[in-house]
Amino acid sequence: MSDQQMLDELKEYIEFHLSIENLVLHNKMQDLDYTIQAESFSLEMEDYIKNHRQPTVHQVLFGFIDEKGLSDTDIYKKAGIDRRLFSKIRSNPEYRPSKNTAISLALALQLDKEDTDSLLSAAGYSLSDSNTFDLIIQYCLENNIYDLFSVNSALDYYNQKTL
Numbered sequence: 001m002s003d004q005q006m007l008d009e010l011k012e013y014i015e016f017h018l019s020i021e022n023l024v025l026h027n028k029m030q031d032l033d034y035t036i037q038a039e040s041f042s043l044e045m046e047d048y049i050k051n052h053r054q055p056t057v058h059q060v061l062f063g064f065i066d067e068k069g070l071s072d073t074d075i076y077k078k079a080g081i082d083r084r085l086f087s088k089i090r091s092n093p094e095y096r097p098s099k100n101t102a103i104s105l106a107l108a109l110q111l112d113k114e115d116t117d118s119l120l121s122a123a124g125y126s127l128s129d130s131n132t133f134d135l136i137i138q139y140c141l142e143n144n145i146y147d148l149f150s151v152n153s154a155l156d157y158y159n160q161k162t163l
Contacts, residue, residue, distance in 0.1 A: 057102070057123040058093040064109050064119070079108035080148050080163065099125040103137055104163045107148060113141040133160045 076086035089095050102123045106116040127134040140151050152162040
């Protein structure tokens with residue numbers, strides 16, 4: 001092999017390996033940039049969650065119970081829900097009761113519409129003005145009708161599923 005041939009091959013060898021190193025370096029820089037962006041996004045997301053988080057259904061519900069000075073037994077019996085279900089709600093802060101259960105608890109606590117909306121919202125629900133069931137519940141709340149039998153009678157009269 002001539003010296004010129006060897007120099008040409010050496011040049012190709014170096015260029016090839018430098019290009020691979022540059023590619024690897026470029027990929028590492030991209031990975032680092034992605035990691036920095038992901039960490040920045042994560043921090044922004046954490047700040048957003050921290051600044052916008054509302055109380056959980058657990059916090060809202062037991063805040064109302066404490067505020068009214070009622071016992072758990074009084075509430076679950078008046079709401080017509082099972083003791084085991086209430087125990088699950090009490091013991092698991094992440095548990096989200098059904099909409100009907102949340103409404104039954106609101107009635108048992110004799111919450112007004114605004115407080116009921118807070119409880120339902122914390123559980124991920126709302127009362128709609130375009131739904132007959134929800135309108136009946138709203139009517140009962142606005143007219144201080146908290147007796148479960150009376151509310152269920154009204155729901156049944158309009159062929160709605162009872163609580």
